Amino acid sequence: MIEIVADTASTNADLLQRRRSGLPAGEGCWLVADRQHGGRGRQGRAWLDAPGNFMGSTIIVARAGDPPATTLPLACGLAVLEALVPLVPVPGQLQLKWPNDVLLRGGKIAGILLERESDTIIAGIGVNLATAPLVANRQVGTLGKVGPAPDRDSFARNLATAFVRALELWRAEGAPGTIARWLAAAHPVGSALAVHDDAGLRIGGRFAGLEPDGALRLAVDAGAIRVIRAGDVVLEGCEA
Numbered sequence: 001m002i003e004i005v006a007d008t009a010s011t012n013a014d015l016l017q018r019r020r021s022g023l024p025a026g027e028g029c030w031l032v033a034d035r036q037h038g039g040r041g042r043q044g045r046a047w048l049d050a051p052g053n054f055m056g057s058t059i060i061v062a063r064a065g066d067p068p069a070t071t072l073p074l075a076c077g078l079a080v081l082e083a084l085v086p087l088v089p090v091p092g093q094l095q096l097k098w099p100n101d102v103l104l105r106g107g108k109i110a111g112i113l114l115e116r117e118s119d120t121i122i123a124g125i126g127v128n129l130a131t132a133p134l135v136a137n138r139q140v141g142t143l144g145k146v147g148p149a150p151d152r153d154s155f156a157r158n159l160a161t162a163f164v165r166a167l168e169l170w171r172a173e174g175a176p177g178t179i180a181r182w183l184a185a186a187h188p189v190g191s192a193l194a195v196h197d198d199a200g201l202r203i204g205g206r207f208a209g210l211e212p213d214g215a216l217r218l219a220v221d222a223g224a225i226r227v228i229r230a231g232d233v234v235l236e237g238c239e240a
C-alpha cells in the first residue's frame, strides 16, 4: 500500500513513529511525501526535497535467518537501481556506489537512509526525478538531465514492486548473491574513491570490491586493503 502525504518533516520519522505506536504498518507499506521539510540523510546530513522528486519510506521487518543486516543496504540500492533503469536512455549511465547511492553519469541521483529500531528497519529513499537540489561541493544528478522527468506516482509503484523483488532475492540468495549483483551494477573495480570516515578523516584509494559482509574494500598505498564499514564515499573525478 502506498500512502501519499502533502507535506511532512520526514517520512522515515513518520514510519518509525507508527511502528513505535503499534499502529498497523508492516512490510509493503510505503509513505511518500510531495514535500519534505526535515528530510534526513546519511552521516547526519539533511536531504533536500524538490517538487516532483521522490521522497518516500518503507518498512522492513527483520526475520530470524535473514542474511547479515550489513548487506541489506546493498539490496535496497539494487531495488532503486532496478526502478530507475527503464527511465534512462542508456542503462550503463547508472551505477551503484557503496553502500547504496545511485549515480547517473557520476552524479548522485538517489540516496537511501536505513534506520533501525529493534526488528523494525525503515528504508527511506530520495530520488531526484525532476530537480537536482543544490548541494555544496557535490555534483548531484537528476533524471531531468537525460530526458523528461517521470511521473512520481508511477515511479513509486515501480519502486514498490522492485523492492518486493529485491527483498525476496536478498532473503533467497543471501549475502554472496546480493554482493555479486551489487558488484555487477557498481562502478568498476579500480575506480578512484575518497572515503570520509566518521571522524572526518579523508582516506584516498581505489575500489577493491566488497568483503563477504558487504563492507567496502579500499586499496590504499602499497597495495594494502582498508576495510570501510562506515563513512561517506566519493567517486573521484565525478562527484565534488
Ligand SMILES: O=C(O)CCCC[C@@H]1SC[C@@H]2NC(=O)N[C@@H]21
Pocket: 009, 010, 011, 012, 013, 036, 038, 039, 040, 041, 042, 043, 045, 047, 054, 055, 056, 057, 101, 110, 111, 112, 113, 123, 124, 125, 126
Ligand atoms: O543521504 C542519503 O544519501 C540518504 C538520503 C535519504 C533521503 C530520504 S527522503 C525520504 C526519507 N525520509 C527521510 O527523512 N530521509 C529519507
